[in-house]
Amino acid sequence: MSAGGSGEDKLIARLFAPIATHPGALGLKDDAAVIAPPPGYDLVLTKDALVAGEHFFADDPPESIARKAMRVNLSDLAAKGADPLGVLLAFAIPADMTPEALDAFARGIGGDARLYGAPLLGGDTVKTPGPFTVSITALGTVPAGQMVRRASARPGQAIIVTGTIGDGALGLELRLNPERPGFKALDAKAADYLKDRYLHPRPRVAVARALRGRASAAMDVSDGLVGDLAKMLAASGIAGEIEAARVPLSPAARVAIESEPALLETTLTGGDDYEILAVMPDHELDAFNNLATAAGIGVAVIGRTHEGRGLAVHAHDGGQMSFARPSFSHF
Amino acid sequence: MSAGGSGEDKLIARLFAPIATHPGALGLKDDAAVIAPPPGYDLVLTKDALVAGEHFFADDPPESIARKAMRVNLSDLAAKGADPLGVLLAFAIPADMTPEALDAFARGIGGDARLYGAPLLGGDTVKTPGPFTVSITALGTVPAGQMVRRASARPGQAIIVTGTIGDGALGLELRLNPERPGFKALDAKAADYLKDRYLHPRPRVAVARALRGRASAAMDVSDGLVGDLAKMLAASGIAGEIEAARVPLSPAARVAIESEPALLETTLTGGDDYEILAVMPDHELDAFNNLATAAGIGVAVIGRTHEGRGLAVHAHDGGQMSFARPSFSHF
Numbered sequence: 001m002s003a004g005g006s007g008e009d010k011l012i013a014r015l016f017a018p019i020a021t022h023p024g025a026l027g028l029k030d031d032a033a034v035i036a037p038p039p040g041y042d043l044v045l046t047k048d049a050l051v052a053g054e055h056f057f058a059d060d061p062p063e064s065i066a067r068k069a070m071r072v073n074l075s076d077l078a079a080k081g082a083d084p085l086g087v088l089l090a091f092a093i094p095a096d097m098t099p100e101a102l103d104a105f106a107r108g109i110g111g112d113a114r115l116y117g118a119p120l121l122g123g124d125t126v127k128t129p130g131p132f133t134v135s136i137t138a139l140g141t142v143p144a145g146q147m148v149r150r151a152s153a154r155p156g157q158a159i160i161v162t163g164t165i166g167d168g169a170l171g172l173e174l175r176l177n178p179e180r181p182g183f184k185a186l187d188a189k190a191a192d193y194l195k196d197r198y199l200h201p202r203p204r205v206a207v208a209r210a211l212r213g214r215a216s217a218a219m220d221v222s223d224g225l226v227g228d229l230a231k232m233l234a235a236s237g238i239a240g241e242i243e244a245a246r247v248p249l250s251p252a253a254r255v256a257i258e259s260e261p262a263l264l265e266t267t268l269t270g271g272d273d274y275e276i277l278a279v280m281p282d283h284e285l286d287a288f289n290n291l292a293t294a295a296g297i298g299v300a301v302i303g304r305t306h307e308g309r310g311l312a313v314h315a316h317d318g319g320q321m322s323f324a325r326p327s328f329s330h331f
Numbered sequence: 332m333s334a335g336g337s338g339e340d341k342l343i344a345r346l347f348a349p350i351a352t353h354p355g356a357l358g359l360k361d362d363a364a365v366i367a368p369p370p371g372y373d374l375v376l377t378k379d380a381l382v383a384g385e386h387f388f389a390d391d392p393p394e395s396i397a398r399k400a401m402r403v404n405l406s407d408l409a410a411k412g413a414d415p416l417g418v419l420l421a422f423a424i425p426a427d428m429t430p431e432a433l434d435a436f437a438r439g440i441g442g443d444a445r446l447y448g449a450p451l452l453g454g455d456t457v458k459t460p461g462p463f464t465v466s467i468t469a470l471g472t473v474p475a476g477q478m479v480r481r482a483s484a485r486p487g488q489a490i491i492v493t494g495t496i497g498d499g500a501l502g503l504e505l506r507l508n509p510e511r512p513g514f515k516a517l518d519a520k521a522a523d524y525l526k527d528r529y530l531h532p533r534p535r536v537a538v539a540r541a542l543r544g545r546a547s548a549a550m551d552v553s554d555g556l557v558g559d560l561a562k563m564l565a566a567s568g569i570a571g572e573i574e575a576a577r578v579p580l581s582p583a584a585r586v587a588i589e590s591e592p593a594l595l596e597t598t599l600t601g602g603d604d605y606e607i608l609a610v611m612p613d614h615e616l617d618a619f620n621n622l623a624t625a626a627g628i629g630v631a632v633i634g635r636t637h638e639g640r641g642l643a644v645h646a647h648d649g650g651q652m653s654f655a656r657p658s659f660s661h662f
Contacts, residue, residue, distance in 0.1 A: 026480065029566055031407045031550055032377040032471075034478040037368045046363040047468060049421040049455045076362045090380035090466045121376055128382045130461015135421045137378060137468040140363075147365040149357065219362055235360055 011125065015106035022086050022119040033121040035085070037141065044082035044140040044147055048072045052131035056199075057175070062101040064199045065134065066108025072222065073138035074116050075203035075274040079220040081148040081212040082140030084118035084205065090135045092128035116205055146212045151235035153217035153279040159240055159303040160285070162204050162276045162292060164250040165225050169270020170263065171198030182260030190252035197250075201274035206295035210288050211278060218278035224269040226323060228277055230311045236279075241312040242303030244268065244321060268313070269323050279305055342456065346437035353417050353450040364452040366416070368472065375413035375471040375478055379403045383462035387530075388506070393432045395530045396465065397439025403553065404469035405447050406534035406605040410551040412479040412543040413471030415449035415536065421466045423459035447536050477543045482566035484548035484610040490571055490634040491616070493535050493607045493623060495581040496556050500601020501594065502529030513591030521583035528581075532605035537626035541619050542609060549609035555600040557654060559608055561642045571610075572643040573634030575599065575652060599644070600654050610636055 013028070020028045024035040037043050050069050052058040060068075070087065077084055089109060093102070113119050118138065171194035174183045183191065203220075211218050217236055221228050225247065233240045247268065249257070257263045280288060285301065292299045313321040344359070351359045355366040368374050381400050383389040391399075401418065408415055420440060424433070444450050449469065502525035505514045514522065534551075542549050548567055552559050556578065564571045578599065580588070588594045611619060616632065623630045644652040 026482070030411075030481045032375045032411045032413070032478070034373050034375050034411075034473070036373050036475060039370060042365050042367050043374070044363045044365050045419060045452055045468075045470075047419040047421050047454045047466075049423060049457045049466065051423055051457050051459045051461070053460055054458055080361075080363045080365075082363070088376060088378040088468050090378050092380060092382050092464055123378045124380045124466075126380045126382050127385055128461060128464065129384055130382070130459060130464070133423055133459065133461070133464055135378075135380065135455075135466035137376075137419050139376075142365070144367060147363070150361045151357070 011102065015102060016120060019106065019110040019113050019120040022121055025119065025121045028122060035121070040144055041141040042144050042147060044077055044080050044142055045137065046073055046076040047135065047137040048076065049133065049135040051133050058131060060199060062104040063108035065132070066105045067112050067200055069134040069136050070109060070112040070118065071201040071203045072274060073136045074118060074205055075201060075220040077138050077140035078203050078205045078208040079148070079218045079276050080140070080142070081146060081208050082142045083208060084116050085139040085141050086119050086121040087113070087139070088121050088137040089123035092126050092133040094128055094130065094132055097132060116203070142212065148211045148215050148218040150217055150219045150232050153232055153236035153238055153305055155238045155305050155307045157216060157279045157281050157305050158285055158301045159229065159242055159305060160278050160280065160299055160301050161221065161225065161248065162207060162297050162299055163202065164248045164253065165221065165273055165275060166253050166267025166270060167194055167197035167250050168201065168272030168274065169266050170253055170256055171195045172272060173266055180260060182256035182263045185255055185259035186252060190255060193250065193252045198272055201272070203274055204276045204297055207276060207292045207297055210291035214284040214288050215278040215280045218276055221273035221275045221277050222271060224271045225273065225277065226269045226311065226313060232277065233305065233311055238305050239308030239310050240303055240305040241314060243314045245316045246300060246302045248298060248300040265323055342433065346433060347451060350437065350441040350444050350451040353452055356450065356452045359453060366452070371475055372472040373475050373478060375408055375411050375473055376468065377404055377407040378466065378468040379407065380464065380466040382464050389462060391530060393435040394439035396463070397436045398443050398531055400465040400467050401440060401443040401449065402532040402534045403605060404467045405449060405536055406532060406551040408469050408471035409534050409536045409539040410479070410549045410607045411471070411473070412477060412539050412549070413473045414539060415447050416470040416472050417450050417452040418444070418470070419452050419468040420454035423457050423464040425459055425461065425463055428463060447534070473543065479542050479546050479549040481548055481550045481563050484563055484567035484569055484636055486569045486636050486638045488547060488610045488612050488636050489616055489632045490560065490573055490636060491609050491611065491630055491632050492552065492556065492579065493538060493628050493630055494533065495579045495584065496552065496604055496606060497584050497598025497601060498525055498528035498581050499532065499603030499605065500597050501584055501587055502526045503603060504597055504601070511591060513587035513594045516586055516590035517583060521586060524581065524583045529603055532603070534605055535607045535628055538607060538623045538628055541622035542607070545615040545619050546609040546611045549607055552604035552606045552608050553602060555602045556604065556608065557600050557642065557644060563608065564636065564642055569636050570639035570641050571634055571636040572645060574645045576647045577631060577633045579629060579631040596654055
């Protein structure tokens with residue numbers, strides 16, 4: 001990004017330079033940012049792209065789109081045990097996007113940059129004849145060698161998740177099919193809660209440090225709990241089992257599932273959770289739980305890992321569940 | 332990026348994991364990459380996005396699109412004096428993109444990753460109902476404090492450019508308006524040369540180190556020589572003048588301009604050069620020139636900086652040139 005004389009430059013200078021508070025962003029007046037990573041730390045890098053109509057609704061509030069784009073990336077950093085350092089942002093603007101919408105988008109980026117300590121380091125703005133498209137590269141830091149990986153889960157440990165599972169997937173399904181019986185059972189507040197969880201992920205940045213040195217593996221739940229856990233176990237070369245009854249659900253999700261049990265599958269496989277899924281030894285559970293609780297984030301033990309291959313999901317009646325579509329793919 | 336069981340995962344594993352040769356990419360099997368920046372070095376970060384129909388033609392060969400996306404980013408690193416470290420890649424795939432086109436795109440990314448020492452560290456693939464869109468974040472390294480900035484040009488120094496100017500802009504104009512008299516004067520080889528310069532930028536990675544400690548300021552010429560130089564001078568709070576006759580032109584550009592003098596303005600203001608524009612003291616010129624020449628890259632002194640404000644472009648007849656549109660903006 002650069003601030004100079006053209007239309008693009010003026011737009012950037014007005015909307016985005018105030019968010020570029022990191023000295024290495026050079027006020028967005030250069031073609032590149034420069035950062036001096038703290039000695040003894042590794043840099044963690046992640047990059048997620050979002051497309052209108054695929055990852056959000058084209059008529060979602062632009063500020064919410066911005067926050068979602070920030071948060072899905074910050075969620076990846078958190079699951080790796082990394083503290084946010086900053087973000088690079090590229091977005092492609094359709095011809096019909098209004099200046100007010102751009103303002104609101106910049107407000108969302110700026111708000112989350114401040115909230116999560118992830119200032120804008122640079123990026124690019126381009127035009128597109130297609131849908132609004134956002135790509136963010138997030139940078140974080142961890143003490144050298146302490147990034148929490150996905151493929152390093154150990155057998156004989158606890159499988160835990162933060163927060164509640166399935167709210168984002170139910171919020172999406174509620175927007176797509178509001179007439180389903182499970183959603184008719186919700187009061188307005190519960191329905192709004194689920195929709196908000198889809199629109200505004202809550203990256204668990206506050207537990208990132210607590211994962212370091214404790215979790216043998218972690219990832220954020222973005223494509224559905226069952227599919228993501230199966231992926232982690234396969235990458236780690238181990239097996240695991242979870243109990244559906246121990247998967248933490250919000251009150252809204254409970255009401256919906258009680259009225260329409262088929263929504264349990266949506267909850268377990270739907271995606272858009274942006275909670276943290278981790279595997280850790282039993283003796284670390286208390287300390288992790290205390291640190292998470294102090295940050296206002298719930299933790300639930302949902303199962304165990306063991307030697308072998310595969311993931312078993314036990315139903316409330318003790319039988320093993322199988323899923324038509326164990327994982328959600330935006331792709 | 333991650334390699335697992337879904338369609339996206341399989342695509343990534345097959346096409347992109349082989350390019351992710353940096354150990355920190357973790358074989359694209361995690362949600363993030365981890366790098367340990369070398370002690371005593373700063374990290375230089377840049378991010379450019381390209382959209383079909385805006386930055387390249389939708390029917391350009393996918394391998395060329397990939398190379399252009401890599402090279403416009405590597406060009407930014409080179410102008411900052413940075414050695415490439417790696418790239419993160421996100422791209423949005425339209426429904427009608429064939430597997431063969433994706434193969435070719437991956438080949439282009441992989442080819443340039445090897446050619447320039449910029450392995451794939453991670454990224455994201457998404458679907459889009461819109462045009463093919465590519466976003467790359469490139470990371471480079473410089474010895475601490477030695478990034479060559481844009482806003483630090485000093486008065487009383489030489490203004491230099493690498494290579495030849497205007498070929499990319501003429502190549503684009505030739506594709507858009509092949510019937511112009513300047514292009515009718517070209518033989519097939521000269522026309523192909525200009526089109527190739529538009530399609531395949533040549534990032535001046537080989538002179539990056541020679542800029543460090545020598546240039547008081549540098550940037551790559553992406554939006555037109557005159558506009559980019561004006562931007563650098565304004566950011567630095569100084570003035571400058573260049574002579575159009577000293578701007579280095581390729582033989583093809585010379586022929587086109589001789590037949591149609593109006594194309595000189597396209598050359599000076601058109602963009603897509605991806606040459607390096609720098610300001611440096613006279614006593615550094617010989618050393619820089621020798622290092623660039625050894626790397627097979629020409630260097631031309633085109634003017635001087637001085638105290639004051641503004642940029643004067645002197646024509647061949649000694650008069651001052653003015654431009655309808657001093658800078659090209661993709662935005």
